[in-house]
Amino acid sequence: MRAFEYAAPKERRQALGLLGRSWGDTEILAGGTDLLSLMKDDIVTPKRLVNIKGVAGPELHAIMRKQNGVQIGALVHLADLPSASDIRERYPMLADAAMEAASPQIRNMATMGGNICQRPRCWYFRNGFGLLGQKDGKSLVMEGDNRYHAILGNEGPAYFVSPSSIVPSLIAYGAKVTLASASGTREVALEKFFVIPKDENQREHDLRPDEMLTLVTLPAPPAGAKVAHYEVRQKAAFDWPLATCAALLEMNGGTVKSARIVMGHVAPIPWVSNEAAQAMAGKPVTEETADAAGAAAVANAKSLGRNGYKIKLARVAVKRAILMAAKGGQA
Amino acid sequence: MADKYAWPAENERAYIGKRISRVDGPFKVSGRAKYTYDYNPKGLLYGAVLRSPYPKARIVSIDTSAAEKMPGVKSVHIVQKDPTGKPVTIQFAGDDVVAVAAQTEDQAEDALRAIKIQWEVLPHFVQDEKEPSGPLQGPTVMSQDDLVGALSNQMPQGQLIQQLKTNGVSFKVDDEFIKQMKQFNIPQPIIDAVQQAPYHPEAQNQPQSPYKEVRNETKGDPDSGFKSADVTHEGLYGSTVITHCCMEAHGVVAEWPDPDHLLVHISTQSVSSMPGQIAGGLKAQGVNIDAANIRVEQQNVGGGFGSKFSADRWGVYVPMLSKKAGGAPVKVMLERDAELEVAGARPSHYARVKIAATRDGKITAWDANGWGTGGPGGGAAPPLPYVFDVPNQRNRYISVSTNTGPSRAWRAPQHPQAAVITMGALEDLAAKLNMNPVEFFRKNIEYVTEARRQIYLDELDIADKMMNFSSRWHPRGQGGSGMMRQGLGLSIHTWGGRGHNSNCDFTIHPDGSVDIKMGTQDLGTGTRTAILIVAADTLGIPMEQINLHIGDSSYPTSGGSGGSTTIGGVSSSTRRGAVDARDALFAKVAPALGSTPDKLVARNGKIFVEGDESKALTWKQACAKIGPMPITVQGKNPGPENLTNSGVGGVQMADVSVDTETGIVKVNKMVAVQDCGLVIDLKTAESQVLGALVMGVSYALFEEKIYDPSTGVMLNDNMEFYRLAGLGDIPEMQVHMMTGKGYDERGVIGLAEPPTVSPGAAISNAVANAIGVRVPYLPITPDRVLQALESEEKGARA
Structure with missing residues (x-):
């Protein structure tokens, strides 16, 4: 792993102030279940790591009923979703999806926000050939072994698959995500949060380098669904x-x-x-x-x-x- | 008293053949057991290794000057240096190129990034699944590169010498070259073969094909065998390259306490052979140290499976890094990706088989066209047809050289792949005859070596009952009508397993304590437990009273743990040492019991006169008569009386469900019936078989080393896409060990490999029985199952 600057802010405002202007400046550390392996493999090499786990206040840490829906803080562990009665009883599909993800050890560390922002598992990306898996302008995915790659939305140049097995359930429930930066917050439908990158400098979601995903908001589940x-x-x-x-x-x-x-x-x-x-x-x-x-x-x-x-x-x-x-x- | 060493009769065994829990279990599950990785001496430096990003490339130059000046860096060692000074050609991605030792891991990694290498990238070849097409290599004349490659990829000595003898070399072998080979400790028979090899300068510019015919044999008359048959079947079978994937990666901690002595902790299957191997490797680097001054220690090892016999490059460059760092301890444990890329592979074997039988199920002919890869050096042909030596056979095999990590012995080398091909073809032929494979195998049992016919027949009976195989068996494709199909499959296997050379020092102290020293290793199979069981039963005292010391090259040498040879070796040397030590004790105590040594018995913690237990001394009282000097004897295998044997048979059956919509296979149950002569510890023996079944489910359904055709790198060099069976994938498993009369008197035979042979074949056969079509290659993944179903549908429509 390369050397990096480490910050562990206690306040949301501090945390947002520490984020960078472009990708590569800063990465946000929460559960670390994806980020640390990306850094060890030299795939992601941030200059600064902002550990947000110590940020005070319930916003990032709690599952809260809001009007008829529910708000899930970005730092809520996957393991906490199935055990929360608000989720288990009203959003059972989300509870099931969370239970099926990874292993108990990972679910105890991995967070809601991290699950949404995790990077693709494409083996060309993870072997250092970039998000699009290209070499000398050619797609290694198309020329090589694409047994796990996309069958839809695969016009290129991106062929990886979206890695979260929880996000489809969130989208089906009509989830929105709150994205915060030092200059304010915006709310985006989770469905629209994901984008197919067109070049190597883009990411696979709409998060900006200076933003942090803080909340997932679910509307009330449709009655009788x-x-x-x-x-x-x-x-x-x-x-x-x-x-x-x-x-x-x-x-x-x-x-x-x-x-x-x-x-x-x-x-x-x-x-x-x-x-x-x-x-x-x-x-x-x-x-x-x-x-x-x-x-x-x-x-x-x-x-x-x-x-x-x-x-x-x-x-x-x-x-x-x-x-x-x-x-x-x-x- | 010619038979004094013979194994005790059943009524004299307190431990042998019983279910004894392994003695080191509590240490392992509580984390107290120390592995190579846990050895962290004071002042430890961390090693890091620059690995080749290219599958085939010539190293034009290496510049380490910047790395050497980096903070914390204590030594740098270029691994890829040709003895002749010629540029080295890398043959597979991930190969070790330069090693660095620094005060922290991060400093070592930073230093790697400062190394400048000029590469000349060469065309590579990593494809082995497709049937070879294109020219074969002529009789391969070896270039100097080929020879260096063969030596560094550990091509078996016999094979290399044979190749040099028949095919010759394309370069002039001069005195200087011979001198260099000697300097690099190349074995003399190879040097002789190089010197005597015919010189073919014209071969220098031959284009090299990756394909080489290594077997072409005909036995009997295959053509008339096929003609006389009523039913003929042709099929494609195979298993892809997999890796060993030891839980503990390969690795070394080395230090020089003084300039003449080297202490090495290494994860190995062969403690006693390490000093010699390491000394040889160091000599090639210009460092002279006697093997006698190298001490190798290893108390525990987290799996080897055949991948840890060699000192390996790291067994040499880590001591070199330490030497260059003034003797400070240096540690290199392979990262998981490197472990999967370079530290183990099981060769692939594929074959198109044509097989025929008469209407009543008698095999009349066999024809196999096989191919496969063992990495850059190609590979040897598997033993086909397996177990059934059918009449009228033709066997052809093409070895494929690929730029992939070189193969190593993988638990029962070649046998699992041979079983997949042979048992698959047999099962397909039985299906064509609409015959239960148990019946079909019985019909052809005369083609099995005579020594094991009855064993297989007995085992088939037992397995059949355990699985309810014949009562539940259905013809192919009739495993249900919905999307879930159920099927049963069968395979049989064999192995040798005679005990290796083994020595121990066996000491009885005057205070009654006992210790055994042996340069063996416990791979997790229960070797420690077995040694203690044999010693305790011989001395008639509890196992807990005996101290056992293993895993140290300063103890009497004992063989490497491979080929299922350890149990036979260590139990025999222990038995002989214990008998001699006990008899020496008898000689000391006989006068006190008013008897003679030949009349004494050691049992239940006492030494007494046979037939008169009133004339007895407790073990402690008896040992007090030894005098001030303890009794020490050496136990040896081989020695008088043959306590170990060779040649086992086993039968396995699998019950699977296949989801025909997703192609996902679930193994419901596996049954294993196995003989291994006299069982020392029934519990660890059964565990050994259970472990083999788990490993078998894993390679049958999940494991596959996947290489990218365009970059030649391994794509799944991790444990998320190099899948291993998890708890939920492991079926109900039942094991039956053949013991008692007819088995015990054969002596002790190894058990590690045989039960790993059949699971893949049995599962593949069960899947074919379930879905009505053969999935040609292992692992049986969803894509392969769906493809097989689709081709069946197309075939049915056509």
């Missing part, structure tokens, strides 16, 4: 999924009034499938309608060469999430 989160994972536990889906179904008697279908690990951003949602609208949930929604979700998917099987997996993930939601309890 049925939810489920499904991960296609090779190992039973502690494994990056090959495809995931979060499904939220608002019901009108026996038929789906409207649906939110959000896929993970299939595109450089969490992938909101309006096609799948439309396919379900006005339909009862059956094996056939769920499968048709899965088919609609991957209608525009494209293999990069070695990841064609992921199209099938994404389709299955959508189908199973919808079927599980219909069978499961109410949100």
